[in-house]
Every structure is written in C-alpha cells, then in structure tokens.
Amino acid sequence: MTKQPTAKFELIYKEYLTELGKLAQGEKERLGKGRIDSLTNDQAEKIIKKRFQRAEQMVNIREKYYDTFKKVLTPKQILIVYQTENRVVRKTEKEFRHRMEKRMERKRMYK
Secondary structure, eight states, X not given: OOHHHHHHHHHHHHHHHHHHHHHHHTOOOOOOHHHHHTOOHHHHHHHHHHHXXXXXXXXXXXXXXXXXXXXXXXXXXXXXXXXHHHHHHHHHHHHHHHHHHHHHHHHHHTO
C-alpha cells in the first residue's frame, strides 16, 4: 500500500471504529453469574433480543464499510485487517478478565 491509499484507509478506518464505538457504548451491562440468577425470564429475553439487535447493527456497519474499504484495499488486505481486529479484541477481553480476576482476589483477601 502506498502513502495515498494508506492515508485514505486510515480516515475510513477511523470512521468505521467511531461507528462501532458508538454501538459498543450502548452495551454497558456486563452480566455475571449472580446477576443472571437475579433476572426474571422477561428481563433475560429483553437482554438477549437487545444483543441480537446489536449484532445485526454490527454486521450492517461491517458490510457498509467493506464496500468503502474495497475502494482502497484488496479483499485480502481487508481480511488481514479483520483478523488483526479480532486478535486485538480477544487480547483485550483476556486482559480485562485477568484484571477483573485480580481485583476479585484482592477483595477476597481484604474481607
């Protein structure tokens, strides 16, 4: 990729991340085992349907930007971007879980 397509891609990718970020801001609720146990079935169903809607919105954003990405990248390059994105998400989630586990351990130690 030359500097021209790289600069164009960076602008498009920032827009893409901004749209995905707005979608992610809507999901603030994390459900642990204890929290799930306290839900009614109606509440659980609402959460599940809301997650389906978010997943659909995410697919719509990805499809929209795929067509835009194709203007500056090849499909192979786009696939690499998506794979890298998935690795970063998994690594971030793993780090988040690790930090939460450490926090819980510290809380148990000081009880």
